[in-house]
Amino acid sequence: MDLIPAPNRVQARPDSESGPWNPRLTPTTRIAAEDGAQGVARWLRSELAAATGFTFDACTLEEGRRSARTIELRFDPQLRADRGREAYAISVNEYGVFLRGGGRPGLFYAAQTLRQLLGPQAYRRAPLPGAAWVLPMGEIQDAPRFGWRGVLLDVARHFLPKSDVLRFIDLIAAHKLNVLHLHLTDDQGWRIEIERHPRLTEVGAWRERSMVGFRAAGRHDDRPHGGYYTRDDLREIVAYAAKRHVTVVPEIDLPGHSQAAVAAYPELGNTDVVDTAALGVWTDWGINPNVLNVSEETLRFFEGVLEEVLEIFPSEYVHLGGDECPKDQWRASPAAQARIKELGLADEDELQSWFIRHFDRWLADRGRRLIGWDEILEGGLPPHAAVSSWRGYEGGVAAARAGHAVVMCPEQHVYLDHRQAPGSDEPIPVGTVRTLEDVYRFEPVPPELAEAEDGxxxxxxxxxxxxxxTEFMDDARDVDYRAFPRLAAFAEVAWSDLPRDPAERDYADFERRMAAHYPRLDALGVDYRRPDGPRPWQRRPGVLGRPAD
Structure with a gap:
């Protein structure tokens, strides 16, 4: 059946003409949904109707059982008890198509799998001539390995219009990924409307120019870049994602990566060290020395920001960054040093920990949880915080052993802005070579945790x-190229019950299934990297990257 991600269990049956129903979709096929499953049924009807031209009229379960041409959606309490709300089962036989889910997410994933079974034409937005819409007979039982199957999309470095974000949600949902981590603020741009602080977008949402390639080239395009999402834009994104069982986790990066905010409101910076009024939105890439000050006024400012963030995003987790915060300005700042003395802290690392802990408590008081990059371990980890482990596995291992939730996203394995092959053809080659096979062999749980007896x-x-x-991705086509097909491999790592030893994974079988998946990506309009390398328009000759040592 060539499904991606691979299901836990597939049992195919030879086609049969003996029953009352030939397993294919026709203009008379209907969709019957149990109470509570109508949302998934509407999504499935919309997708299949666009591709086939059929109407897929709704009917009750009782009406569907009297018909031989029905797709049935219902919940399975036993499936939920055994495997959870995201588990699903599919049966295609001579009597119909039966989708069961542990909950609405499971039914949605069953519907996504059904679309894969119908072939690449099921991903088209209008019917093509000659499609037969035949389904393979058999049964599938499936459930995900991990509850957090995420993708970070950086819209701060290069802004993506709302329509591109909605399209990206459809792409990740098609691969059974369920978290969109939206990186909304950074030195190079502030992308979320905050009503009480309008200059964050009036000033912070655009920069005068952008660096082209890696900073060592010293090259800029001298073209203004910007954009932001209104509160209603973000509400729409959240609602659109929710219908596809994707949770949007917002990131407001602090206390580092904050020059766009300081450019809008100079009083947020270390004014006793730097002329912050002279700072603009940063036009370079890299680690920026201009960080937030640690005054009570700055705390109140970002509490106000987060109040509006919580109004828009219902996610349990809120990401507050905490990464790559140079301490030089705090070391030189009399105000910061006085704060360290006042609070009885040992050093600037503990000052950052105090800053993050403040917002950890603030979010906890409102029923939310802070998640941050693994630098938040330095100086002491906030009690309720979760950790995104990006500098390898070490931070995640330490956090897990200390009792904290961990999302593994080590740069060396799953930073998809990194180049996909050696050689000069790769556009703006960055970092470590991470091939499709490398991503497929990524194991989120390192041996020191998997083998430990530590509770x-x-x-x-x-x-x-x-x-x-997205420093080196300035539009959706660039994002497509860096993300795919590696995101398909990552989706299988996150979902499927693969061997825990990466060397034991059957990459040849994955490659075989990818041969069937590429036409699906083609039908979706994804400008992915072909197995034989980039197309001419995907290259960036002469633009300096950052090859690994």
Whole structure:
């Protein structure tokens, strides 16, 4: 059946003409949904109607059972009890198509699998001539390995219009990924409307120019770049994602990566060290020395920001960054040093920990949880915080052993902005070569957790995430190229019950199934990297990257 991600169990049956129903969709095929499943049925009807031209009229379960041409959607309490809300089962036989889910997410994933079974034409937005819409007979039982199957999309470095974000949600949902980590703020741009602080978007949402390639080239395009999402845009994104069982986790990066905010409101910076009024939105890439100050006024400012963030995003987790915060300005700042003395802290690392802990408590008081990059371990980890482990596995291992939830996203394995092959053809080659096979052999739970007898630290790895940082991706086509097909491999790592030893994984079988998956990506309009290398328009000759040592 060539499904991606691979289901836990597939049992195919030879086609049969003996029953009352030939397993194919026709203009008279109807969709019957149990109470509570109508949302998934509407999504499935919309997708299949666009591709086939059929109407897929709704009917009750009782009416569907009297008909031989029905797709049935219903919940299965036993499936939920055994495998959870995201588990599903599919049966295609001579009597119909039967989708069962442990909950609405499971039914949705069953519907996504059904679309794969129908072939690449099921991903088209209008019917093509000659399609037969035949389904293979058999049964599938499936459930995900991890509850957090995420992708970070950086819209701060290069802004993506709302329509591109909605399209990206459809792409990740088609691969059974369920978290979109939206990186909304950074030195190079502020992308979320905050009503009480309008200059964050009036000033912070655009920059005068952008660096082209790696900073060592010293090259800029001298073209203004910007954009932001209104509160209603983001509400729409959240609602659209929710219908596809994708949770949008917002990131407001602090206390580092904050020059766009300081450019809008100079009083947020270390004014006793730097002329912050002279700072603009940063036009370079890299680690920026201009960080937030640690005053009470700055705390109140970002509490106000987060109040509006919580109004828009219902996610349990809110990401507050905490990464790559140079301490030089705090070391030089009399105000910061006075704060360290006032709070009885040992050093600047503990000052950052105090800053993050403040917002950890603030979010906890409102029923939310802070998640941050693994630098938040330095100086002491906030009690309720979860960790995104990006600098390898080490931070995640330490956090899991200390009792904290962990999302594994090590740069060396799942930073999809990194180049996909050696050689000069790769556009703006960045970092370590990460091939499709490399991503397929990524294991989120390292051996030191999997083999330890320490009270279940491995279970605290709640999931894994691939990250797309967009310094070198300035539009959706660039994002497509860096993300795919590697995101398909990552989706299988996050979902499927693969061997825990990466060397034991059957990459040849995955490649075979990918041969069937590429036409699906083609039908979806994804400008992915072909197995034989980039197309001419996907290359960026002469633009300096950052090859690994």
């Amino acid at each position: 279940g630290a491995a279970a605290r790895v709640i999931g894994t995430q691939a990250n797309l940082w």
